[in-house]
Amino acid sequence: MSVQERKQRERAERERLIVATARELAEQQGWDAVTTRRLAERIEYSQPVLYSHFRGKREIIGAVALEGAAELAVAVRAAAAAADGPRARVAGLARAYLDFAARNPAVYDALFQLDGGLAFAQEDTLEPLKDAFAALLESLGEVTGDGVDPGLFTEVFWASLHGLATLTRAGRLPPEDIEPRVELLVDRLAVV
Amino acid sequence: MSVQERKQRERAERERLIVATARELAEQQGWDAVTTRRLAERIEYSQPVLYSHFRGKREIIGAVALEGAAELAVAVRAAAAAADGPRARVAGLARAYLDFAARNPAVYDALFQLDGGLAFAQEDTLEPLKDAFAALLESLGEVTGDGVDPGLFTEVFWASLHGLATLTRAGRLPPEDIEPRVELLVDRLAVV
DNA sequence: CTCGCCTGTCTAGCGATGCTAGAATCGAAT
DNA sequence: ATTCGATTCTAGCATCGCTAGACAGGCGAG
Numbered sequence: 001m002s003v004q005e006r007k008q009r010e011r012a013e014r015e016r017l018i019v020a021t022a023r024e025l026a027e028q029q030g031w032d033a034v035t036t037r038r039l040a041e042r043i044e045y046s047q048p049v050l051y052s053h054f055r056g057k058r059e060i061i062g063a064v065a066l067e068g069a070a071e072l073a074v075a076v077r078a079a080a081a082a083a084d085g086p087r088a089r090v091a092g093l094a095r096a097y098l099d100f101a102a103r104n105p106a107v108y109d110a111l112f113q114l115d116g117g118l119a120f121a122q123e124d125t126l127e128p129l130k131d132a133f134a135a136l137l138e139s140l141g142e143v144t145g146d147g148v149d150p151g152l153f154t155e156v157f158w159a160s161l162h163g164l165a166t167l168t169r170a171g172r173l174p175p176e177d178i179e180p181r182v183e184l185l186v187d188r189l190a191v192v
Numbered sequence: 193m194s195v196q197e198r199k200q201r202e203r204a205e206r207e208r209l210i211v212a213t214a215r216e217l218a219e220q221q222g223w224d225a226v227t228t229r230r231l232a233e234r235i236e237y238s239q240p241v242l243y244s245h246f247r248g249k250r251e252i253i254g255a256v257a258l259e260g261a262a263e264l265a266v267a268v269r270a271a272a273a274a275a276d277g278p279r280a281r282v283a284g285l286a287r288a289y290l291d292f293a294a295r296n297p298a299v300y301d302a303l304f305q306l307d308g309g310l311a312f313a314q315e316d317t318l319e320p321l322k323d324a325f326a327a328l329l330e331s332l333g334e335v336t337g338d339g340v341d342p343g344l345f346t347e348v349f350w351a352s353l354h355g356l357a358t359l360t361r362a363g364r365l366p367p368e369d370i371e372p373r374v375e376l377l378v379d380r381l382a383v384v
Numbered sequence: 385c386t387c388g389c390c391t392g393t394c395t396a397g398c399g400a401t402g403c404t405a406g407a408a409t410c411g412a413a414t
Numbered sequence: 415a416t417t418c419g420a421t422t423c424t425a426g427c428a429t430c431g432c433t434a435g436a437c438a439g440g441c442g443a444g
Binding site: 388389390391392394396398400401402403404406410411413 | 425426429
């Protein structure tokens with residue numbers, strides 16, 4: 001059965017290629033430029049091959065989103081681990097989150113703006129999404145304060161970061177003033 | 193020149209009809225259902241008529257967004273005027289904002305999610321957009337706290353509301369828990 | 385080694401999209 | 415009543431996501 005194994009390996013490899021190419025194209029020229037024709041041309045296969053891996057364009061977006069969620073969790077945990085004390089951890093987490101959104105706008109869109117057909121905050125929510133939320137909760141739970149549910153606090157803090165990330169990228173907030181915003185948010189929201 | 197005046201009036205009337213119909217259709221079936229063909233059919237004109245009023249679909253979305261910005265400003269000011277004291281004003285403002293987003297999802301999308309071709313936070317930003325921000329600033333300036341720029345504070349507070357609105361509508365946050373989130377946000381961010 | 389089948393891929397095309405050129409029609413002014 | 419300009423419509427383009435059916439190449443059986 002070695003032949004089938006090789007085929008399976010090649011198939012998995014091609015699937016990774018599709019997702020990586022879609023992500024690359026989206027970061028270069030925006031998601032509007034990610035058409036099934038262009039994507040197929042870039043991976044040097046015809047369009048129907050895409051549909052043998054994914055149900056449609058939505059699922060490809062979803063795959064990029066999952067990849068991004070895992071990377072976001074890593075970035076957030078790394079920033080938290082590099083800081084001393086609860087306040088520094090939360091500030092580092094906030095900077096890492098906003099930095100990720102700024103550096104990977106297309107991936108961030110796939111995660112939170114576009115319809116990737118993913119279930120959020122439900123039983124069948126996929127692991128990377130739950131884990132990204134867990135990564136936030138780990139550091140934010142330290143500064144929730146008494147009488148407040150850490151989950152609720154994390155949701156509110158996350159929503160604030162999400163709003164900042166979104167409005168910044170829409171040109172609403174000048175990117176050079178990120179730091180005072182983070183300071184204000186952490187000073188007021190976090191209980192240290 | 194009465195004839196030309198009448199024509200101009202009728203033209204303006206038809207433009208209002210286009211915007212109102214686009215908004216209605218978007219609220220009923222989502223923006224994806226707002227195609228130029230369907231829109232043209234509903235207003236009982238052919239597609240090219242749309243392009244004699246707007247450069248394209250983007251501008252129609254932008255027109256709906258402007259309408260929404262004006263209504264949002266009214267809603268926020270009304271909520272603030274109905275409350276006694278800075279804290280109650282800010283809490284009312286927050287509820288009014290989230291309520292507007294929940295009741296007019298398509299309009300909210302046109303304002304902040306979709307590309308309506310509008311300039312934000314620039315010199316040529318249109319009046320309704322500036323005014324909506326001003327409406328927030330009026331109440332939030334009262335609770336900014338010392339040593340913080342009211343504009344910066346308003347932006348951060350607004351970003352938090354925007355994040356909550358967005359994530360709530362994406363099914364990420366259960367809508368029935370809006371109240372504790374608002375309370376938490378106001379308690380922590382506002383200095384009373 | 386050869387043959388037939390089956391898996392996998394491609395060509396071609398469908399309906400729908402945003403948008404536009406040019407024909408056709410309507411109405412105002414002479 | 416007629417002409418002419420403005421307005422509206424018909425028809426069509428390129429592109430989109432997606433799919434049916436033709437085609438081919440490599441696999442296992444003899």
